[in-house]
């Protein structure tokens with residue numbers, strides 16, 4: 001019977017199955033960071049348990065780490081959390097990319113960079129954006145700390161097989177429209193609950209044409225669509241990306257692995273519980289105006305008005321969001337002025353993201369009154385960008401160039417947006433207070449963020465791109 | 470984990486959709502390395518103003534709901550980040566039950582690992598309970614064994630729950646100990662696992 005990739009990976013990882021129970025699934029890779037792991041390690045210690053497969057774990061520090069003046073951490077509680085991970089990694093024999101280590105970075109950036117992320121693997125991390133790794137055709141999902149403890153001690157998880165969903169993106173993406181716009185358009189169209197309880201496979205011509213980094217941006221935000229996981233069937237693009245990476249198979253083994261990986265792609269004629277379709281050529285650069293990721297619209301449009309919604313609860317959600325965001329109904333998106341620009345996060349901090357932003361700012365200056373900064377996703381992304389001179393382009397334009405980490409994506413370190421101020425951000429969540437109490441977040445692609453930095457308000461980046469051609 | 474079966478309490482009506490884990494527990498409180506003590510930070514920016522004073526018209530600050538053990542909200546409760554600090558805060562604050570039309574997956578899972586009962590009722594039922602609870606304090610009895618929520622007005626709402634998780638909650642089982650019983654199967658799986 002024709003199977004989709006989700007079924008193939010699931011079925012090959014069932015350790016134990018019994019009617020009336022979830023399946024016991026084997027976990028191939030467990031990624032660990034400092035915020036969601038301390039209580040899990042503490043649980044192991046209290047119960048006198050050990051880590052079953054330290055060789056299948058990899059840890060890094062990202063959420064709390066400062067992005068300037070390393071290695072000083074001013075916040076004593078953050079420092080304690082970071083030191084706790086270092087101690088736990090040592091005690092339990094887990095490889096750690098510590099602060100200042102050449103492999104350090106945001107957990108969802110380094111996994112693929114190091115070749116740890118591979119097609120067909122089951123991958124978990126105490127972090128909802130673990131869905132990012134699905135870009136490789138892996139079954140990757142976020143778990144809570146109790147589940148982190150469960151995986152550490154048993155290398156398995158009890159999971160009920162979720163229904164599957166296909167989101168097909170037909171046709172070709174317009175010039176200047178980014179992967180970020182595809183996923184924001186999907187969420188704007190169907191809402192943040194569309195994927196709830198499902199695992200999504202993204203398919204279609206527009207998805208096939210994406211690079212691995214772009215695919216990661218899409219899968220990353222599956223969780224913003226409510227999905228448990230999102231993935232893309234592997235193809236030659238996937239194989240080419242992995243060749244030569246540190247943890248990827250070597251030589252002959254690589255060829256064998258590649259053959260296996262390609263065999264995982266969804267079969268012709270397979271089925272899904274739900275199928276949704278969207279046309280890529282309908283998608284324009286998107287800016288979110290509200291307090292959840294579905295509250296977004298095309299840059300050429302306006303903030304919605306009450307009359308755009310039928311239900312009372314949607315009208316009141318609009319009012320609440322606009323009050324928090326300090327926006328008026330019907331206001332043109334391009335009239336929204338910003339004070340901050342953040343280019344970073346596990347959604348958009350990879351080399352191609354930085355290149356795309358740099359191509360917009362090159363030779364220009366950040367608008368007066370705007371503070372803009374770039375936080376590369378990993379130490380090695382930063383090094384690669386510097387080798388190409390991207391740091392100079394940003395610095396000359398008036399951006400700050402920082403060390404890697406989660407930074408202002410969630411503002412656990414000192415990178416916080418002040419109350420009442422607005423940030424054009426390439427991250428994934430625009431919840432109230434996400435970037436700082438009272439901070440107003442607008443989610444956009446790296447190129448859109450860069451263009452906003454230059455002009456001081458949102459602009460249609462396609463104008464820049466056509467100028468260049 | 471504390472077993473849970475019957476909970477009698479006034480409901481706390483949190484009439485909001487898409488309550489995300491950033492609101493449940495804000496990032497500035499995630500740096501602690503313990504599991505306990507998060508209750509005082511629950512819904513912090515809704516409960517307290519910038520000076521740390523209680524915002525009196527936020528529902529949890531109203532005296533009639535202060536000792537509630539049952540939180541009722543709208544659709545998609547617990548969306549956003551995977552932080553288990555969210556259920557820890559809910560439990561530590563004193564809630565044992567959360568009722569909503571739907572929950573985000575990771576939050577839903579996290580509840581079961583912490584002895585919190587997440588109950589899915591239909592949107593109409595939740596709207597009805599919220600309306601009652603907002604009008605006047607509404608006392609209900611949650612019975613997990615019977616899978617019912619019974620109001621003091623006699624109204625009975627039934628809910629479905631996965632039988633496996635029901636047993637876990639009723640017995641307060643530690644899932645890891647349960648899984649250790651499958652050691653042979655895990656080892657057998659590892660032996661035939663292909664690694665390139």
Ligand code: SF4
Pocket residue numbers: 062063106107108127129345346347405406409410427428
């Ligand atoms: S960059 Fe943001 S979304 Fe990604 S792992 Fe870090 S905090 Fe989470």
